[in-house]
Every structure is written in structure tokens, then in C-alpha cells.
Amino acid sequence: MKNFYLLSIAVLFYLTFACDQPANETANQEQPETGISTAADKILEKKTSTWYTYEGTIPCADCKGIKMVLQLENNPDKTIREFRLTETYLDTPEGDRSFETTGTYEVSYGMKADPGAMLISLIDENDQQFKTFLQEKDGIHFTLLDKNKNKIDSNLNYTLTQK
Numbered sequence: 001m002k003n004f005y006l007l008s009i010a011v012l013f014y015l016t017f018a019c020d021q022p023a024n025e026t027a028n029q030e031q032p033e034t035g036i037s038t039a040a041d042k043i044l045e046k047k048t049s050t051w052y053t054y055e056g057t058i059p060c061a062d063c064k065g066i067k068m069v070l071q072l073e074n075n076p077d078k079t080i081r082e083f084r085l086t087e088t089y090l091d092t093p094e095g096d097r098s099f100e101t102t103g104t105y106e107v108s109y110g111m112k113a114d115p116g117a118m119l120i121s122l123i124d125e126n127d128q129q130f131k132t133f134l135q136e137k138d139g140i141h142f143t144l145l146d147k148n149k150n151k152i153d154s155n156l157n158y159t160l161t162q163k
Contacts, residue, residue: 049075054142054160057090064091070133070142070160072105072120080104083122085131101130111149119149133160 052072057065067088073081083105088098103124111117111134118135120142132149133142140162146152 049073049078053163055163056157056160058144058158059154059156060089062092063089066090068144068160070122085122101125119145 050073052074054070054072055068057067060066067090069084069086069088071084073083075081081104083103085101086098087101088096090096101122101124103122106121106123106129108119108121109116111119120133120135121129122131122133123129132145134145134151135142136159142160142162143151144158144160152158
């Protein structure tokens with residue numbers, strides 16, 4: 001009987017002091033930084049207005065190629081972000097011809113094949129969405145998508161690279 005009382009006291013002592021200890025909760029703690037950030041992270045983390053530039057030459061049906069220079073604004077104080085797109089049609093019969101389009105851009109997520117894909121949709125001055133790019137997983141390449149926001153089925157290069 002003496003052992004029973006000692007065991008009961010020991011259990012009561014353990015429960016009393018074990019319940020006073022805070023539990024180690026980890027569900028809401030932030031995960032440690034890996035040191036790798038994507039271009040999207042860079043765009044979203046800046047505190048002042050910054051412009052990011054992406055360049056590349058995409059195929060053209062009746063010229064040597066279309067050199068694209070896409071500039072995206074990041075300004076955390078603005079809810080609407082601006083873009084500038086310069087498209088230069090190379091080696092046309094009239095020579096190189098450049099066109100600039102400005103407007104705003106929207107970021108959205110998800111494609112049929114990749115629900116986590118980050119899409120950048122350019123909206124021109126007439127409030128019309130006219131080009132959409134997929135941000136590749138490496139964070140520094142944008143791939144031009146077709147009008148239905150699908151990858152263009154081609155062996156040709158439709159990629160812009162961050163400068």
C-alpha cells in the first residue's frame with residue numbers, strides 16, 4: 001500500500017508540473033529562409049518603386065524576329081502596377097520597326113497543367129488583356145503564352161530573360 005501512495009504522489013507531482021510547461025508549437029512558426037528568392041519574390045518584397053526588365057527575341061512570321069523588352073514596375077504603395085513593352089520587328093522591308101505599349105499588369109495563379117503557375121497578364125491602355133507570360137520556376141524567365149493562356153506548342157523560343 002505504501003508503494004501505491006508513493007506512486008500516486010509521483011504521478012500527481014509529474015502531472016502538476018508537466019501541465020505548467022508550455023507546449024512546443026511549431027505549426028504557425030515561419031519556416032527558415034533558404035536564401036533562394038525568385039524574381040516574383042524580388043518584385044513583391046521591394047519597398048520603393050523598381051522596374052524589372054526582361055528581354056528576348058521571339059519568332060516572327062514575316063521578319064527576322066521580334067525583339068521584346070518588357071519592363072514591369074514594382075511599387076508596394078500602388079495597387080495597380082505599370083508595364084512598358086517595346087517590340088522591335090527586325091529586318092522588315094522598311095527596316096527595324098519599333099512599337100511601345102504601356103498599361104498595367106495583373107498577377108494570377110494557375111494553369112491547367114500547373115495550378116501553382118504564376119502568370120503575368122499585360123493590359124493595354126484600352127483595358128484589353130493582350131499578352132500573358134508564364135513565370136518559369138527559376139524566376140528569371142518569362143514564357144509568352146497563347147491567347148488561351150497555354151504554352152505555345154513549338155520548338156521555337158518564346159522566352160524572355162531578366163536583365
